[in-house]
Structures are given as structure tokens and as C-alpha cells.
Amino acid sequence: MAETAIQAVGLNKWFGEGEAKTHAVKDMSFEAYFGEILYVVGPSGSGKTTMLSMISGILRPNSGTVTIEGSDIWSLGNDALAEFRLQKIGFVFQDFHLFPRLTTAENVAIPLILQKRNWNAALKEAEADLEIVGLKERAQLPPVKMSGGEQQRVAIARAIVSRPDILILDEPTASLDGDTGRNIVKFVREHILSDQRCIVIVTHDSRIFEFADRIVKMEDGRLMGIGRQNLDAQ
Amino acid sequence: MGGILHIAYKLLVNDRAKYAALLVGISFAVFLMIEMTSLFAGILTRSSATVINIGASIWVMDPAIQTVANTIPLPDYVLDEVRSIPGVKYAVPLYSGAALLKLPDGLYQAANIIGLDDTSLFGRPALDGGNIQDIFAENAFIAVKDSEFYKLESPKVGAEFELNDHRGVIVGIAHVASSGLFGVPTLYTTYNRALQYIPSTRFTISYLLVEPKSLADVASIKQQVTAAGYLALTKDEFVKKISDFYKYKTGIGTNMLIMTVISFIIGLSISGQTFYTFVIENLEKFGALKAIGAKGRELILMILFQATFVSLTGYGVGVGLCALIIWMAKLYLPDYAATITFSNLGLAFVMVVVIAAISCYVGVRKVLRIEPFDIFRG
Numbered sequence: 001m002a003e004t005a006i007q008a009v010g011l012n013k014w015f016g017e018g019e020a021k022t023h024a025v026k027d028m029s030f031e032a033y034f035g036e037i038l039y040v041v042g043p044s045g046s047g048k049t050t051m052l053s054m055i056s057g058i059l060r061p062n063s064g065t066v067t068i069e070g071s072d073i074w075s076l077g078n079d080a081l082a083e084f085r086l087q088k089i090g091f092v093f094q095d096f097h098l099f100p101r102l103t104t105a106e107n108v109a110i111p112l113i114l115q116k117r118n119w120n121a122a123l124k125e126a127e128a129d130l131e132i133v134g135l136k137e138r139a140q141l142p143p144v145k146m147s148g149g150e151q152q153r154v155a156i157a158r159a160i161v162s163r164p165d166i167l168i169l170d171e172p173t174a175s176l177d178g179d180t181g182r183n184i185v186k187f188v189r190e191h192i193l194s195d196q197r198c199i200v201i202v203t204h205d206s207r208i209f210e211f212a213d214r215i216v217k218m219e220d221g222r223l224m225g226i227g228r229q230n231l232d233a234q
Numbered sequence: 235m236g237g238i239l240h241i242a243y244k245l246l247v248n249d250r251a252k253y254a255a256l257l258v259g260i261s262f263a264v265f266l267m268i269e270m271t272s273l274f275a276g277i278l279t280r281s282s283a284t285v286i287n288i289g290a291s292i293w294v295m296d297p298a299i300q301t302v303a304n305t306i307p308l309p310d311y312v313l314d315e316v317r318s319i320p321g322v323k324y325a326v327p328l329y330s331g332a333a334l335l336k337l338p339d340g341l342y343q344a345a346n347i348i349g350l351d352d353t354s355l356f357g358r359p360a361l362d363g364g365n366i367q368d369i370f371a372e373n374a375f376i377a378v379k380d381s382e383f384y385k386l387e388s389p390k391v392g393a394e395f396e397l398n399d400h401r402g403v404i405v406g407i408a409h410v411a412s413s414g415l416f417g418v419p420t421l422y423t424t425y426n427r428a429l430q431y432i433p434s435t436r437f438t439i440s441y442l443l444v445e446p447k448s449l450a451d452v453a454s455i456k457q458q459v460t461a462a463g464y465l466a467l468t469k470d471e472f473v474k475k476i477s478d479f480y481k482y483k484t485g486i487g488t489n490m491l492i493m494t495v496i497s498f499i500i501g502l503s504i505s506g507q508t509f510y511t512f513v514i515e516n517l518e519k520f521g522a523l524k525a526i527g528a529k530g531r532e533l534i535l536m537i538l539f540q541a542t543f544v545s546l547t548g549y550g551v552g553v554g555l556c557a558l559i560i561w562m563a564k565l566y567l568p569d570y571a572a573t574i575t576f577s578n579l580g581l582a583f584v585m586v587v588v589i590a591a592i593s594c595y596v597g598v599r600k601v602l603r604i605e606p607f608d609i610f611r612g
Contacts, residue, residue, distance in 0.1 A: 049610045059607040086527025097522035101248035113237035
């Protein structure tokens with residue numbers, strides 16, 4: 001049995017009060033393990049992103065706990081939580097959120113720089129990770145001069161550069177065409193996943209479901225089921 | 235922490251359009267602020283030119299005097315009274331008045347005539363040409379080679395003019411520390427010749443110039459002059475009194491203040507708005523940094539650094555530009571009155587710091603309010 005990376009228990013999140021109250025996530029519990037790619041799927045508005053934000057220490061739940069590698073992350077203070085994210089979690093955002101005024105290598109090096117690494121050493125490590133994603137020759141270019149798929153790979157390089165145990169990918173194929181999206185997730189599966197790393201991907205792109213180890217299906221803020229591969233078969 | 239600042243620096247300077255707009259805004263504001271205040275400082279210095287150039291330690295005058303140019307003549311007995319005050323080393327009369335000269339080409343030219351005590355010539359200017367003893371010669375005057383000198387047709391030693399049908403002869407060319415404010419040339423002569431050549435009122439002494447035996451005597455001299463119904467001011471006090479008159483009792487100070495405030499507002503508007511746009515455009519990226527693990531204080535530091543860097547750079551450019559413009563203006567306009575003082579630089583610096591602080595505050599508020607969750611929500 002693989003070691004538990006993330007344990008979410010009884011997560012609830014609502015926004016607004018009274019008539020305007022929206023219950024985005026309702027009593028969700030699940031676990032994610034090292035060495036697996038876990039998909040969180042569901043239609044728009046099903047609460048995927050809210051749930052993802054809570055398990056990655058970005059959005060405080062109204063109730064419930066999130067335990068990562070034995071630490072109840074929501075018991076940490078703001079600074080400690082930020083440090084925890086910096087050390088343990090790598091993020092790939094839907095819109096990449098790369099800095100257009102920095103070079104690709106500098107973008108990738110950001111987590112290391114936030115970890116107070118030396119500037120030149122951080123750039124060197126960033127270039128090494130750009131080699132992993134096949135973009136070493138583009139290290140000195142600004143990301144705006146790259147295609148969407150290349151930018152996604154830069155974002156992945158940034159997410160893994162500090163060697164986090166957990167990788168969170170939010171709709172990684174949303175801005176990409178079908179083939180590029182598939183190639184990206186395939187690349188993640190083949191090169192980024194390891195026994196010491198857990199990858200959580202939020203998506204509603206059924207074309208990439210084949211790369212999941214397990215899939216958490218959400219609807220209206222509720223967990224509808226957890227299974228292997230395509231839940232539609234359940 | 236250096237890496238974070240390096241990122242902040244690159245984000246700022248690599249956005250060339252905004253960086254240029256920020257620099258131009260702050261530099262322009264600094265330029266205007268320093269130009270305005272320097273012009274005012276120049277005017278204030280020139281308004282006290284006679285006091286500065288004569289250089290007496292204590293000036294005795296009528297209490298109603300507001301500026302050195304508007305004299306109220308003192309009776310002769312005041313000179314004797316002041317000389318009798320214990321602690322007075324010596325006291326001499328000074329004549330300061332306006333006259334109309336008829337130049338060799340027949341044109342009339344207003345001039346400021348300074349009449350120095352015949353015995354001591356106390357307050358005499360440093361001569362560039364001629365001999366000071368010649369001032370005792372018949373009809374002798376010394377012309378001051380300042381920015382108004384050319385209005386006397388740039389006379390040489392021996393040049394002649396008319397003053398109230400009296401013949402005047404230039405016997406020396408002198409230089410002084412400061413040119414006058416009112417755009418008229420200055421001539422020095424002896425006190426008695428000034429009275430002889432220029433129509434005068436019943437009383438004739440414009441000021442009494444007093445030298446105390448020691449600094450400790452200044453207070454008692456001032457006290458006794460006051461008891462006699464007159465006013466004794468040290469050189470610095472007199473300069474301040476004149477400056478205060480121009481600052482607070484004329485429209486000059488108010489207008490300069492308004493222009494300086496407008497410059498400040500222009501700088502604040504341009505740089506504040508540009509910096510705000512800069513932060514807004516990078517807001518999502520700052521949110522992403524927050525999500526990755528940047529702490530609030532690190533983001534504040536980044537914005538603080540950016541605001542400080544651009545402000546100080548703009549300040550330097552603005553000061554340099556102002557110095558260059560003033561230098562060039564003085565090359566072509568000799569009577570251009572502008573002096574960059576440390577006070578001006580300090581004032582502009584404080585205003586730039588305020589601009590940076592306000593721009594920074596707006597940016598920091600925005601960045602601290604952005605939630606990483608908003609980044610996920612797109």
C-alpha cells in the first residue's frame with residue numbers, strides 16, 4: 001500500500017451568508033497517495049477548484065481537516081503555511097501565470113529564489129529542469145515568445161524545480177489543443193511522477209483520463225465516487 | 235532576500251514603457267519642484283544682495299523697514315547714540331538709494347548707489363580693476379561687474395556718465411557675492427558724494443553698520459538700540475527678515491508654493507497612476523507568487539523596492555536635469571536668479587519619498603488583498 005500524501009477529511013466550504021450562501025464543497029473526504037496521479041473531475045461549478053485550493057493550503061475550509069505528510073496544514077499560521085506550500089507543493093496554474101518580463105529560466109527559478117537560494121545557482125537548477133521539459137535552448141527567451149504547450153512545460157518546470165512532494169495541476173489542458181494537452185499529461189506521467197511524488201490534477205477534459213491512476217468525481221460540491229480510470233464506467 | 239529584489243528589479247525595468255513613464259513622471263516632478271524652489275531661493279538671495287555684499291555684523295534701521303531696498307532715513311544723532319553704546323567697536327553710516335544715470339550714448343539708466351563711509355570705506359567690494367584709493371578722487375564711482383553690468387554699457391576704468399548734472403567717473407570695477415534682485419546695476423561711491431549727487435531727504439543715513447567688540451555684546455547692543463526706538467538686526471536676521479517679507483507679504487512665496495504643490499501633484503498623479511497600473515497588470519503574477527509560497531512581507535518588500543528604486547532614479551535624473559537647465563540658462567541669461575540649495579534638494583527628496591510611499595501604499599494594498607484562490611479561479 002502506498003504512503004498517504006494528502007488526507008482530506010470532512011471538508012466543507014461555503015461562500016456568502018443567508019440567501020446568498022453557496023455551499024461549494026460538501027463534506028468531502030478522500031486520500032491521495034505518493035506515486036499516483038489523482039484526477040479531480042466534474043462539470044464546471046462542481047467545486048473542483050475550491051477543493052483543490054483547500055487541499056493545497058490556499059483556501060481555508062469552513063470545517064474539516066487537510067493532512068499532508070502528517071501535518072494538519074490548516075493548523076499552521078499564514079507564514080508557516082506559505083513556507084509549507086513553498087517546500088512541499090508545486091503548482092501549475094491553468095493560465096500558467098508566468099512573468100512575461102522575466103526569462104524562462106528566471107520564471108522557473110522563482111520557487112528556488114523564494115527559498116532564498118543564490119540567484120545564479122537557482123538559474124542553473126532552473127536550466128537543468130528546463131532540460132527535463134525539453135526547453136533548455138529556450139532558457140533565455142521570455143515565455144511570451146513560446147507556444148501554449150511550451151509555456152505549460154515551463155510552468156511544469158517551475159512547479160518541480162524545488163522538488164516538491166506534491167504537484168497540483170489546475171486544468172493543465174484547458175489552454176491547449178487536444179494533442180498538445182495529451183502530450184503534456186503524458187509527459188507528466190512519464191517524467192514527473194515518481195514514487196516519492198503525488199500529483200493531483202483538476203480537469204474536465206475526458207481525453208486525458210487515461211493517464212490517471214485514480215479519479216475523484218465531484219458534482220454540486222459532493223464527492224460522487226472514487227475509482228480507477230474513467231468513472232463513467234462505474 | 236536579494237533574489238526577491240532581483241526579481242522585483244527585473245519586473246520593473248524590463249517593462250520598459252511603464253518604467254520610462256514612471257521615470258519621466260518622477261523626473262519631471264522633481265525637475266519642476268527643484269526649479270521652482272531654486273528660482274525662489276535665487277530671488278530670496280538676490281533680495282538680500284546689499285546685506286550680503288556689505289557684510290556688516292549688525293544693521294541698525296528704522297523698525298518699519300521691510301526690505302533693504304526700501305530705506306527709511308535715520309537722523310544723524312542716531313549714529314552718535316549707537317557709537318556711544320558699550321560693546322560697539324565702531325559704527326558707520328551707509329547710504330543706499332536709487333539714481334538715474336545718463337550714459338555716454340545719451341540713454342538713461344536707473345542704478346543703485348551705495349555710499350560707503352568716507353573714513354573707513356566699510357563694506358567696500360573687491361576690485362577687479364582700478365585702485366580703491368581712487369574712490370576719493372573727484373566724481374569717483376566704482377561699478378559692480380554683476381549680471382547688470384552690461385546695462386552701464388560695460389564701462390572700463392575712466393568711463394564717464396552723468397548723475398543729476400554731475401559728472402561721474404568709473405575709477406574701479408568690482409565684483410560682489412550676489413547680484414541684486416531688481417535688474418539695475420550698482421555703483422559704489424563715498425557716503426558724502428552720494429549725498430552730494432543724489433537729492434536727499436532731511437535725514438540721510440540709510441543704515442548704520444555696527445561692529446560689536448565681541449559676539450557677547452550683540453544682545454545688549456540690540457537691546458539698547460531698541461530702547462532708542464530703532465531696530466538692530468544681525469546680518470542673518472536681516473536676511474531672514476527680507477526673505478520673510480518676500481515669502482509671506484508678497485504673492486511670490488504663495489505662487490511658488492502653489493507651483494511646487496502642483497509639481498508634486500503632477501508627479502504623484504503620473505507616477506502613482508503608472509505604478510498602480512504596473513501593479514494591477516502584475517497582480518495575478520503576485521497572486522501566483524503568493525500561491526507558490528511568497529510571504530506577504532516579501533511581496534511588500536518587492537513593491538517597496540520597486541517604488542523606491544524608480545523614485546530615487548527619477549530624483550537623480552530630475553536633479554541632474556534641473557542643474558543642467560539652470561547652468562545653461564545662466565550661460566545665456568546672466569541675471570537668471572536660480573540657486574539649488576540643500577534645502578531645495580531636501581524638500582524635493584521628501585516629496586519624492588511621499589510620492590513613492592503613496593504609490594507603494596496603493597500597490598501594497600492591492601497585492602495584499604489578492605487571494606491565491608483568485609488565481610485558481612482565473
